[in-house]
Amino acid sequence: MSTVSLRAPSISPATAPPRRRLLTRLPAAFALLPTALIVLIVYIGCMLWTVRLSFTSSTLLPKLDWVGLAQYSRLFANDRFLTSAENIVIFGFLFISGCLILGFLLAVFIDQNVRGEGLFRTLFLYPYAMSFVVTGVAWQWFLNPGLGLQKLVRDMGFPNFTFDWLVNQDMAIYTIVIAGLWHGSGLTMAILLAGLRGVDNDLWKAARVDGVPTWRVYASIILPLLRPMIVTATVLLATGVVKLYDLVVAMTLGGPGIATEVPAKFVMDHLFERNNIALGTAAATIMLVAVISILAPWVYMKYVRREGRHA
């Protein structure tokens, strides 16, 4: 009684009768059960619950009434939320492009057969090991106008030097970007350096024989080759952007005023401090929609399509 398997690379011995095969797979199914439950309850259930709550008028306690899009129209009339949205766009753009540019430059310069390469690599990446809270506290101290960088430069003989971005409503968000760059560009460097090391040496020889200037090789040949690494780094950095919360809390607490509020903080504040669950969940839903619309195409390309080819 041999079974003809329709799926080509069947892993269990093809001669096993179907019932036995099912039995041997049972422990595997059981092992995956907790994860399946977590996915079902937390990843899907909690997500739907949050979306549902955003259509209610819940304040301190959750209610299950229906107010349609009322919370969303309140949200988009809310200064704090609009500032948050604007800030995350500014931060996201500057942080991702800054990390990519700085990381690429660092990787290229490290890749020039320099002495002490290991030391440089270690120094560029160590901030990534530290928490955002540590990063935020450190930069807050360094950039505070009273005793930090501004005072330092003034004491060095430039009494008119001003660097008060940390307490300046219009500029505070850029101090968060600086701290973010310090934290994250080493990661980009590490990923891109791994990519550079994978470039075939013959390519360099060929380019040299043809007399192509080095910068041209980097711009026209190396950069396109690094595309997968750049995509990876961008995705990693982008998930960091969405999660931006601790850094802001540690560095500015959203201030001065509401100048450095970000969506994640908006949600947290409304859920756990301002007792406005409906508005908080509405903001969380907006975050969700934004992330899905940005990342869904990428995940589809990277995993789902390839999965199909292999099966």
Next chain:
Amino acid sequence: MSDVIPQGRRPRHLTPARIGVYAFLITAALFFLLPLWIMVVTSLKPMDEIRLGNIIAWPQALTFEAWTKAWSSACTGLECNGISVGFWNSVRILIPSVICSIIVGAVNGYALSFWRVKGANILFGVLLLGAFIPYQVFLYPLVRIFSMTGVYNSLLCIVIVHVIFGLPTMTLLFRNYYASLPIELFKAARIDGGGFWTIFFRVMLPMSTPMLVVATILQVTGIWNDFIFGLTFAGRENLPMTVQLNNIVHSTQGERAYNVDMAATMLAALVPLVVYFVSGRWFVRGIAAGAVKG
């Protein structure tokens, strides 16, 4: 001077281009080192000296007072027992969370890459998508579930949360690793009559040392540096070090003791820094393994 462009892969001469390369690298290194340097020197100065400014100078009256104060008597809100409380809380959160999330990830990765369970691919797909979804989407319902079941604000609660949100990365890590092993290995073990758990413990786990190291590095730094989960789920008794640090920095009455703040910051950064410097290239491999090979 646009023609001073670094030339790739040349033999070592001290040409202007080489000097340019080193100048750039050293400048960058200074930028990355500066905050750490400032933290260290500030933590070693008495407050009188800090008030004078000159934030980057080496302390004239070197003192470790701020460090002892930060460790054992700095105030986090109303209590003044220093950041040591947070340190031990973080340790108590860290150990079970790391162990559990790695075990779950390894079993998942193994089941997903060798056993064709129905719907497993969908499960994996949803899990991967879940890795990108902002935590804020899950937090409130999770809090409700935990308070309904009575585990909210406990050590157990925060450990469960870390396992839940460590699932995507850990599963991906181990799935990719096991998928790279030759399938014949598994087939041979199956023919020899090995069942699900036998093959896992006798064949796969002993071969997983590199991934176990990578996963440990990833989870230790990740969980130690967590802020949002500790704040939301750990409860007042178990607040991790990051939350305590934030409280110390933002709760000081009157003049802020910058030296104590910086000593506390250094203490909070110590564990991940040690992990980073000891693990070296493994650290990079950890970050890359979750993403690049995916």
